[in-house]
Amino acid sequence: MNTFSNLRGPKPSTYGVFISCGDDTRFSFTGFLSHSLNNRGFYTAINHRDSIQHCRIFIFIISRDYASRLDELVNIMDLFAKGNGRQQRILPVYYHVNPSDVRHQSGSFGEALSSFYNNLLVSDFEVEKRNTVLRQVADFRGWHLDPARGIYEHQYIEEILQEVSKHLACSIGLDHRVEKVMRCLNYRSNDDGVCMVGICGNPGFGKTTLARGVYHFCGGIDFDCCFFFDNVGEHLMKHGLVHLQQMLLSEIVGHHAGTMFESLDIGIPSTIKHILYQMKVFLIIEDVHDSEVLRAIVELTTFFGSGSKVIITTQEKHLLEHHGIEIIYEVEKLDKKEAFQLLSLKAFKSMNFKSNYLSILERAETYASGHPFLLEVIGSNLGGKDVEECEFVLDQYEMIPNHEIQKILQVNFDALGKHCQRMLINIANQPKEQELSLVEDTLYKMYGACPKQDIRVLFDKAFIKSNELGQVKLHGLTLDMVRENSPIEYPCKHSRLQKDILEENMEYPCKRSRSSKDTLEETVEYHKQEILPSSNDGSMMRDPMEVEYQPCSSSSSQRSILHISEV
Structure with missing residues (x-):
């Protein structure tokens, strides 16, 4: 079993997409989907088990003949259950089978499944294990390809391509940044108290995306409690500091009469302190911009058990330093290669682009200066436009200083x-x-x-x-x-x-x-x-x-x- 101390960061993805399918779609729908993904620059593996560990997106083409791939499905879902697949995305496609039949193993899909089990003399334990995994997959968002709907298969393929593009765009440059934060969290040994790490950067630099990447990668591993608390500033405005403190304690120790206090200033009850001292906590607090809130959080963490890890995200580095948080990671800009990948994904829904757009991407990359949110906004507005239209849009942007993001967003809103x-x-x-x-x-x-x-x-x-x-x-x-x-x-x-x-x-x-x-x-x-x-x-x-x-x-x-x- 992996422990937090031996985790260094996500493994690099050799393939972008793993496709699991039955023989009945391998040379039809699945083949066309794989071809389209590869043409967009998304390297794809089909039923290649050695590639499972290296893929970021898993597409299950569930059809009548999918029963033969259930072992593969079980292996992939085991990764998610163990916390090793939290950076990945599962996308089920129900090909001429009813999603409800897959969930309940009924209808034509259930009949094919029963026939498969009977032919192989599968034990009741293995049958239940596979059926449980099918029910788990049915909880993910996906597509139902039903000929009665009158929708062409290429339209579904285009929508799948867009979903793949969106997910991979969010992960550009993420892996090595997650690895750097992991190093910060491992700076202190598990026997050396609580490790607090600050993540700071300008708005739109991807602080929340990075924090979620760390949480998805290692949350649940070797901890008694894992909690990601986003939009703290908004919660504070609505409910106040005392409610914030009460909620944090309730999430960590569960519902307990001792969590209902008037303020941390009067002290945490000894019963709650005893529970906290015994707990190894992984806590991420996002969007902290108030000094009093940060003071209360830092004070609360002093009662956590040894080996606990806490991440605070904020725009203000000095706020972290003022409250004694010494380990700080400042979110970096995207480099030129990463910026081109993000622009291309947002503008063309592809990792590839036509050579006549190279000057457009270079202008956009220079103007955005590695700012992730700005690159995403600009790339999205360039989509579907010819070169001349793109040049006109960039002319509009370049009249605005690139730090005035509200005005840049206004250009897109007006369009x-x-x-x-x-x-x-x-x-x-x-x-x-x-x-x-x-x-x-x-x-x-x-x-x-x-x-x-x-x-x-x-x-x-x-x-x-x-x-x-x-x-x-x-x-x-x-x-x-x-x-x-x-x-x-x-x-x-x-x-x-x-x-x-x-x-x-x-x-x-x-x-x-x-x-x-x-x-x-x-x-x-x-x-x-x-x-x-x-x-x-x-x-x-x-x-x-x-x-x-x-x-x-x-x-x-x-x-x-x-x-x-x-x-």
Whole structure:
């Protein structure tokens, strides 16, 4: 078993993608998918077990004949169960089988599975083990390829390519930075008290991405408790310092009467101290910018057991130094090679690019100066444009100093259609990190039309992202920019967009046109009150999962990834 002290960092990925498939798709769908991935520069291994340890993305093509690959599936899922695969991504594809049948081993898939088990005389223990793994895979987001839907296979392949591109873009330059943080955490031996490491850097430099990379790589290994606490600043504004302290203790020691105190200043009860002293804790606190908060966190860590590891992320290096945190990692800019990879992935959804775009990428890389978030924003806005259009966009950027990121984001926001601008504003003003399906349902109820095309554009332009749980999120810099344009957050102030909403009629496909004034009033009203289960006239509102969208085009740009766990 790996222990924290002998971990040095993630192994480099020889292949980007591992594909596991049955013989019935090997030379058809899987072959076309592999060919497309390789053409985009994503090195792919198919059913090559020696490559499992070196891949970052695992695609399971689950079909009727997939039973013969179940041992391979079990091995990969074991990596995740042991914490060795947390930097990887699992993407299931259900090829002409029902996801529900895979989850419950029923239907045509269940019949094929039973036949396979009977022919090999598989023991009941092994059958249950494989069935458990199938149920685990069914909890991941993926695609259901059903001929009855009338969607071409190449459209699914394009969407899979986009998902692979998004995940690999997030990991560019991450491995060796995770390794450096790991060295910092191993600076002190496990017998030498608590090791605290600070991660600092400018907004958009990838502090949170790096912290999550460390957490996913080593969280759960050799620790009694692992906890990642993000958006501390926002939590503090809503609930206060005492609630923050109580929540931290409750996460570490569990629900206990001793965690309900008025302040750490009056002291932690001896019963809680005794529990903490016995515990080896791995704690990451993200986005700390208040000196009093950091003081309370540092004081709390003095009660942790020996060998505990704590990471604090902040923009201010001096804040860490002031509170005695000596081991500090300053997040580095991306080098030129990494910057080109990120630009290419965001602009072309590929690691390869045409030679006539080389000067475009060089200009973008020089302007962004290795800033990860800026490279992502610029690359996303270059996507789908010819060389001349790209040059025009870069001319706009270069008139803005590259440290004024809000103004750069504003260029991208202004380039959106008004429909997308409204969608983005409403997403920004909804509760954070909601499921994609819930966001779609909410927008559908608000506007009465299919929102998927606009949401796809927002994803492609890097205004919104999805985390490993399929929840929609916005970067803090994007959120600040959107709120500057939002009539919802600042109702007494006329934003730049408010005038456009009041003057322009908004028309959506599949529905009658409605005045933009009505839409603005409806939007503001929506955020003034909760949506109740029934209206004043007694008519019941439908459950979000029961909403049927108006018919949209079957193009991939208007489909969202199926959330398999809802099946």
